Amino acid sequence: MELDMDWVTGAQANTSAIERRVKSLPGRRSVKKDYQAAWMLKAITMIDLTTLSGDDTPGRVRRLCAKARQPVRADILEALGVEGITTGAVCVYHEMVETAVAALEGTGIPVAAVSTGFPAGLSPYHLRVAEIGESVKAGASEIDIVISRRHVLTGNWQALYNEMREFRAACGDAHVKAILATGELGSLRNVARASLICMMAGADFIKTSTGKEAVNATLPVSLVMMRAIRDYHTRTGFRVGYKPAGGISKAKDAVTYLTLLKDELGNRWLSPDMFRFGASSLLGDLERQLEHHVTGNYSASYRHAIG
Template sequence: MANPGTALRTEVFETLHINTPATERRAATLAARRSLKKDHQAAWLLNAVRCIDLTTLAGDDTEDRVARLCAKARQPIAPDLLEAVGVTGLTTGAVCVYPTMVAAAKRALAGTAIPVASVATGFPAGLMPLDLRLAEIRYAVDQGADEIDIVITRAHVLRAEWTALYDELRAMREACGGAKMKAILATGDLKSLENVARASHVAMQAGSDWIKTSTGKEGVNATLPVSLVMCRAIRDYHVQTGHKVGFKPAGGLKTAKDAIAWQVLMAEELGRDWLRPDLFRIGASSLLGDIERQISHHVTGRYASAHRLSLA
């Protein structure tokens, strides 16, 4: 269900304070909280696959590259490996591209239920006039984008300009129309966990359907402490409004171990509902390769050579 948002309620977060050392200690224990072996580990890894936003955001993207990415989204794990573990119909959660590549992605995914996500609003910096950022959203939606990953103006957070941030996000939410909106907070630029929490609350109050850590282009991208703070903001918003907002870590998740650690975070902090692709996405391009390698090891008892695994 789409998040309708609320009026701006700064009293929810203005006096919020976060114990950073305690947050870091809690995050550091997550990977050790569950011992996942053999079939259980494989199941968690396959669940991660269905939550991946398989992404290409390169300056040299072409329609052919996007078509190859979409083919991998359709068949993310080799058919013989899926047959061995008794799984059928597995796809990634979405494909994420630039606005000019949306139409190509829609063509390549025709006949599937895989959504196409598009970055917009002057990604990754967002330093464009608001009217141009809104126009880019509308262009992506007109091209057929099902989801829009927008970037916020970081300066609004750093200067505590909550009304300006809220108004910007509401305008973006309106421009998205029927498309879902993921608000990228660029947490590596926000300087403190308090700022991350406050920006998360504003984004949700403004109607974001997901909140997302990073563009993948910052110096620091998704981390477990930042993700923990964002998940607790999501939990608070759900308690306050009854609406479930999704979470998307992006940038820095490269290994199967990372995929499990973030899923453990979701299960521990938000519950099993947030282990589904309608509420949890992983922004990644290289992660899928390591997951497929681990599934190959689970099935065959040995790691496949890189050339035997199709590239995303």
Template sequence: MAALGMADRPITVGAVCVYHEMVSTAVEALKGSHIPVAAVSTGFPAGLSPFHLRLAEIHESVAAGASEIDIVISRRHVLTSNWQALYEEVKAFREACGDAHLKAILATGELGSATKIAKASMVAMMAGADFIKTSTGMEKINATQPTSLIMMRAIRDYYERTGYKIGYKPAGGISTAKDAVQYLVLVKEELGRDWLEPTLFRFGASRLLTDIERQLEHFVTGRYSAAHRHPMG
């Protein structure tokens, strides 16, 4: 960090995301760091548990100290174009979150068309999502740049209509620093500089950390380190 001229910069991850069982442990471990704990919820990753249990899971994670909740929508509402049902579902999740931020995972690789992705993005924002997120990372097709463009333009449209800035999170399949730079350029060009802050943009890709560390070490030393020398290796 000193060789990069960044020794005085407090660089951290945007959040630490865990299952409910590990929320209290993560909150305790991160005490004083100002790094938020996010909990994947509502029957992640498929979202097929009974509705009352999905609401209860949100309540339990918030009570345990999670300040961000990543919910998964019911894909069937999108596939059948039941937009009212999708709105009511996300709205109920939003209310259950209380003061915690809600990130709505759309599972875009399973929604069938660009039109449905755009409509699902808009409905989730209308229902109170603070972020819209591409994927759980466990679908066959996760984050892609074409899908990201659709979602970002929905965010821009929503902002122009309402004045509210909604965050964006591509997740799954982003594993190299070069890929990350392409997404950052896309965000900057489509949404503007404000969306390059962690309050409005996150990467959901644990594997990405290792490549970023290796690229930074190469910049300083001219050599790549072995992946197993890094925490996520």
């Protein structure tokens, strides 16, 4: 849609109320036993299993893809009476896209590529746009782009809109996730406004962080972004997905995020096409907690390698 500056500048954030709302969430919305196991299994299906390290190798990516295909040990799934569980996607740098696509062939698990000068987004603009096209050509069906934080910090909303719209066009048929790097935007109000602009410019998902910032996904930021998504859906009828990324490594935290999602956006968003966790170590703890549910004993974390 066209940029609606009245809508954008009308977006506000009551920080104290937001913090009070999310602080009470874990105590008011807790699940136990079989219900908790079901929520953890649901969380696994919505993980973008990620490796974004300078020392990534084709072997590491293939092992990560094997884990994406079977994220939980077969004996645990059998005890739970569940089969066919996979993660939502595998997320890698452009250089590893072809390796991941080949490793996941025939599984239906999409490959996501980080792009546009990830994580800082400060490479030459034409190269950022070209990088999107190269990743799509290599087989990535999802592109995680990073916005220029300076546009938000200086209030240059038109520039942010134009940038996001061009990134959206460059992605073609690929799913595009807009990374806001919320830890570097200065305020929750800026998060709300940047979320709305990225959705207006065509983002399929809005995502909290690259995972490389000092502060990544938090519950207050998640509440603000979910409320922006809800407002956008109410006004336009279009559903936009949400992806918290960075710092979510424990099963109990994953369940808390899903609880907030259900409260704010409803059951339709509790599916991989509408919600993803950007994580790697989270899967190991989810598998460990599921084994505890089945056996009553905690195992060593090394027994649940994620790749």
